[in-house]
Structures are given as structure tokens and as C-alpha cells.
Amino acid sequence: MQRPIFIGHEIFRHSTYGRWHPLRVPRVSTVMDLARALGWLPSEQFITSPRAKPAALINWHTPAYISALQRVQQQQDVTEQDRKRHDIGSVTNPVFPEIFSRPATAAGGSILAGELLKDGGVIYNPPGGTHHGMPDRANGFCYLNDPVLAMLSLRHHGVQRIAYVDIDAHHPDGVEEGFRGDPDCLMISVHEARLWPRTGPIDNDAGGNAFNLPVPRGFNDSEMALVRDALILPKVAAFQPEAIVLLCGADGLEEDPLSHMALSNNAQLDVLRGLMGMAPRLLVLGGGGYNPWSVGRLWAQVWGVLNDLDAPEVLPDAAENVLRALRFDGNRRGKNPPEHWFTTLKDTPREGDVRDEVREAVGILSQRLLPGA
Numbered sequence: 123m124q125r126p127i128f129i130g131h132e133i134f135r136h137s138t139y140g141r142w143h144p145l146r147v148p149r150v151s152t153v154m155d156l157a158r159a160l161g162w163l164p165s166e167q168f169i170t171s172p173r174a175k176p177a178a179l180i181n182w183h184t185p186a187y188i189s190a191l192q193r194v195q196q197q198q199d200v201t202e203q204d205r206k207r208h209d210i211g212s213v214t215n216p217v218f219p220e221i222f223s224r225p226a227t228a229a230g231g232s233i234l235a236g237e238l239l240k241d242g243g244v245i246y247n248p249p250g251g252t253h254h255g256m257p258d259r260a261n262g263f264c265y266l267n268d269p270v271l272a273m274l275s276l277r278h279h280g281v282q283r284i285a286y287v288d289i290d291a292h293h294p295d296g297v298e299e300g301f302r303g304d305p306d307c308l309m310i311s312v313h314e315a316r317l318w319p320r321t322g323p324i325d326n327d328a329g330g331n332a333f334n335l336p337v338p339r340g341f342n343d344s345e346m347a348l349v350r351d352a353l354i355l356p357k358v359a360a361f362q363p364e365a366i367v368l369l370c371g372a373d374g375l376e377e378d379p380l381s382h383m384a385l386s387n388n389a390q391l392d393v394l395r396g397l398m399g400m401a402p403r404l405l406v407l408g409g410g411g412y413n414p415w416s417v418g419r420l421w422a423q424v425w426g427v428l429n430d431l432d433a434p435e436v437l438p439d440a441a442e443n444v445l446r447a448l449r450f451d452g453n454r455r456g457k458n459p460p461e462h463w464f465t466t467l468k469d470t471p472r473e474g475d476v477r478d479e480v481r482e483a484v485g486i487l488s489q490r491l492l493p494g495a
């Protein structure tokens with residue numbers, strides 16, 4: 123069995139969406155630095171992400187939109203059409219220096235992953251996970267939609283049946299747009315109810331292949347364990363996918379500034395552990411996550427789990443220094459970060475009551491038939 127592959131790039135180290143945007147914080151570089159500091163990332167397991175060419179991006183995005191992104195990057199200015207039609211240059215989707223090359227690098231990694239997984243394997247592309255991107259417009263910090271492009275790349279290389287599992291705090295409206303009604307694509311999303319973009323209510327099955335589970339504020343580890351064991355794993359097992367794509371957003375963790383869920387990073391990692399080995403191909407993507415410490419600590423452990431490596435109880439100095447060097451300006455969580463954000467990767471579990479509304483919702487979805495059944 124081949125060892126897992128990590129796809130990354132230095133472009134993510136200094137690129138920022140601007141001083142006040144949630145994506146002002148470094149994320150991918152923290153994961154790469156932590157993995158290297160722990161001795162978890164030998165060069166033979168690392169691939170520098172290619173930048174996707176426009177010709178590859180127009181497999182899903184419109185040529186006009188891709189041209190607009192390239193032109194905006196070059197001119198650092200938007201036209202009325204860029205704003206109105208493509209939603210480029212809004213507060214959410216601002217103009218920044220790498221507005222084309224950064225998302226095209228994340229997408230290039232995901233497209234490459236689809237190719238490399240042709241004959242099986244495990245790939246981690248933490249820059250990926252931009253699940254809100256739409257064919258003709260930017261949406262929710264996402265200019266492109268690399269999960270859709272990854273799945274189209276898998277299909278192009280002969281992999282038909284794909285299970286897409288999304289445990290980001292937000293509903294993957296862009297991915298749903300790409301694969302609605304596709305009987306060979308199972309989509310499962312666990313997301314915070316009533317959070318933007320508000321598109322994933324439980325009765326939205328996207329034409330028969332989506333299982334949308336909105337969860338209440340304060341969603342805890344015990345509740346995620348139920349969702350994993352009673353919904354995610356049984357549905358994926360019954361579907362018998364040839365590939366699993368997991369979007370492992372870090373914004374459902376308690377410390378995240380954009381959501382109101384209360385998970386510890388153990389909950390996300392347990393979903394990953396459950397999915398491993400359920401299909402001959404596994405692609406894990408990043409996604410949301412806006413607290414630089416909780417993103418780095420979760421996503422580094424994702425790579426550890428994929429390699430069967432456990433984080434040490436107390437981090438070695440080199441890893442601790444990576445976390446101590448992070449800044450979270452403009453957020454109260456950055457003022458006096460608790461010591462364990464620097465010295466550990468593993469959170470204390472956040473178990474709690476499993477609320478009736480969670481049980482009921484899981485019950486409704488577990489009864490629903492799989493696509494094509």
C-alpha cells in the first residue's frame with residue numbers, strides 16, 4: 123500500500139484576503155510547519171500543488187468568470203459586471219493580490235488528486251475545500267469550487283461512485299449545485315442550522331442524493347458520535363463508493379469565531395477514522411476554519427491520523443514554536459490564548475447530552491433511501 127500524499131504550496135503562507143477578513147489568518151502553512159516539526163512529512167510524501175489552468179477550471183466554471191478572475195488579479199480592480207454577475211469585490215469575496223492564483227492552486231491540487239487516486243490511495247489537500255464556489259460567481263470566501271473539480275477529475279479517471287462527506291459548519295451549497303440528482307454521488311453534510319447560506323434544511327435532498335443534517339448550536343462530541351455511527355458510516359457503507367471525499371472544515375470547533383458549534387477536534391478526527399478504509403480511495407480536503415490555532419491543531423492531526431501517527435501529549439519545542447508564532451489580530455480569542463493551544467494538538471473531549479432534536483433528525487435521515495435504491 124502506498125503512503126498517503128500531502129499536497130501543499132507556499133502561496134498560502136502570506137496570502138491574505140485583507141486585514142479584516144476572516145481569511146486573514148495563515149492555515150495551510152501552519153499545518154505544513156507542524157507536520158514537519160513533528161517529523162511527519164518526509165519529502166517523498168509531499169507534492170507541491172500545481173496551479174490549475176483555465177482549461178481545467180472551465181470543466182465546471184464559466185469561461186467568462188475564469189477570465190474575470192484572471193483579469194481582476196492583474197488589474198486589482200473590478201468592473202460593474204465583475205461585481206454584479208460574479209460577486210467579485212464584495213466584502214465577503216474581496217479583491218486581493220492572489221485572487222486567481224491562490225484558488226487556482228487549491229483547485230490544481232484537488233484536480234491532481236483525482237488523477238493520482240485513479241488506482242487507489244489516500245491524499246490530503248488541506249488548501250482545498252472551497253465548497254461554496256459557484257459556476258459563474260464567487261460565494262462565501264470561495265472563488266472556485268475545488269471539491270466539485272476533484273470529483274469531476276475522479277470521474278474523468280474512471281471513478282464513478284463517489285461519497286462526499288462534509289463536516290464543515292456551513293452547508294456545501296456549491297457542491298450540491300454541482301452534483302444534485304446524480305445517482306452515483308452520495309452527499310452527506312452536517313452543518314449548523316440557520317447559519318449562512320441557510321440552504322441545507324433536512325428536507326432538501328437535492329433531487330434524491332443529498333442527506334442534509336442541520337444541527338443546533340452547541341453541537342457536541344457525543345452528538346457527532348451519534349451522527350457518525352447512525353448516519354454517516356452506515357450510509358457510506360451501504361452506498362459502496364469507489365472514492366470518498368471528506369471536507370474536514372475546522373469551523374465547527376468550539377473556538378471558531380464564525381459558528382456556534384462546540385466540538386473538540388477529536389470529533390472531526392473520529393469521523394475521519396471511521397471513514398478510512400471504507401473505499402479504495404480517500405481524498406481529505408480542508409474547508410472553513412477561522413481561528414488559526416484550532417485550524418492548525420486539527421488539520422495537522424488529520425495528517426497524523428491518515429498516517430497512523432498520534433500527536434505527542436506535549437509538543438516538542440519546534441512544534442510549539444509554530445503555534446506560538448501565530449497571531450489572531452482583531453479577535454478577542456487572540457488576546458490571551460490558553461496555553462494548551464501552544465503545547466498540545468489534541469483537545470479535551472467535549473462530550474454532553476445528545477439532544478432529542480439531534481436524535482430525531484438522524485432518525486429521519488437514516489430511514490431515507492440511498493440514491494438509486
Ligand SMILES: [Zn+2]
Nearest residue numbers: 290291292410
Ligand atoms: Zn464553513
